[in-house]
Amino acid sequence: MYNILDDAFEKRYAVPQFNMNGLIWLESILKTAEKCNAPVIVGTTDKIVDQLGGFELLARAFDIMKEDLEITVPTVLHLDHGQTVERCKKAVDAGYGSIMYDGSKLPIKENVKNTREVVEYAHQHGVTVEAEVGSVGGTEDGIYSDLKYADQNECIQLVKKGGIDSLAPALGSVHGKYKGEPNLGFEEMASLRQSIDTPFVLHGASGISDSDLQKAISHGHAKINYNTELNIAWSDALRKVLIENQDLYAPMEILKPSIQSLNEVIEEVIIRTGAYHKALNNS
Numbered sequence: 108m109y110n111i112l113d114d115a116f117e118k119r120y121a122v123p124q125f126n127m128n129g130l131i132w133l134e135s136i137l138k139t140a141e142k143c144n145a146p147v148i149v150g151t152t153d154k155i156v157d158q159l160g161g162f163e164l165l166a167r168a169f170d171i172m173k174e175d176l177e178i179t180v181p182t183v184l185h186l187d188h189g190q191t192v193e194r195c196k197k198a199v200d201a202g203y204g205s206i207m208y209d210g211s212k213l214p215i216k217e218n219v220k221n222t223r224e225v226v227e228y229a230h231q232h233g234v235t236v237e238a239e240v241g242s243v244g245g246t247e248d249g250i251y252s253d254l255k256y257a258d259q260n261e262c263i264q265l266v267k268k269g270g271i272d273s274l275a276p277a278l279g280s281v282h283g284k285y286k287g288e289p290n291l292g293f294e295e296m297a298s299l300r301q302s303i304d305t306p307f308v309l310h311g312a313s314g315i316s317d318s319d320l321q322k323a324i325s326h327g328h329a330k331i332n333y334n335t336e337l338n339i340a341w342s343d344a345l346r347k348v349l350i351e352n353q354d355l356y357a358p359m360e361i362l363k364p365s366i367q368s369l370n371e372v373i374e375e376v377i378i379r380t381g382a383y384h385k386a387l388n389n390s
């Protein structure tokens with residue numbers, strides 16, 4: 108089974124995941140990845156999948172756009188924070204290459220059981236699975252959660268019994284904008300790494316300093332999710348163009364600076380995570 112994270116995990120860099128909010132975002136992510144010769148993961152948050160057109164449409168759009176743009180870098184369509192076992196299976200059926208099942212709010216026994224069910228189904232179709240323990244704090248897609256550190260024992264259970272391909276252990280990161288200083292638990296991270304040989308995934312990376320990011324990568328975070336940073340770049344550019352050009356109404360003209368900003372942020376992140384020019388090694 109192909110896991111886009113294997114090379115990153117081995118060589119200690121991280122593949123960035125960028126969440127899309129429409130086809131324009133998909134195009135921007137794929138084009139910039141190709142330009143940077145970098146592997147990338149295109150994320151669709153389950154909460155907005157239906158608004159974006161549903162699993163089938165997204166999976167087809169991903170394949171068609173990759174072909175039209177002649178994308179050669181390793182890339183995969185990923186379901187972010189899959190809410191139920193059924194929806195994860197639907198994404199697999201539609202042709203997603205990677206799934207996150209998020210049972211982090213459930214008791215660990217139930218989380219492991221559901222994750223295991225997703226893993227069995229996904230692996231039959233060559234699809235990799237990520238799962239979460241603990242709770243990444245903050246707000247994502249309008250839903251607020253308190254920060255709760257991942258319990259080491261629960262992480263081990265989810266990896267061993269769940270059979271997952273990557274683990275998102277909540278270790279102090281926060282979805283959305285930080286209030287105050289982000290505080291990653293590096294001691295917990297190091298001790299977790301000693302007992303688990305599975306790539307880690309970092310959610311809520313926006314606002315984390317470069318040195319902390321590098322430290323997290325050195326502890327085996329092979330996938331880092333970016334959402335807020337892109338959303339801010341997009342909306343700042345949009346706000347500016349609308350305020351400065353009161354007579355402008357052509358949608359594609361209005362969106363040009365936003366697309367430009369997206370491309371720039373994506374490139375910056377690719378450099379920061381060390382994924383720049385790493386596609387050669389994979390192909």
Ligand SMILES: [Zn+2]
Nearest residue numbers: 243310311332
């Ligand atoms: Zn997340």
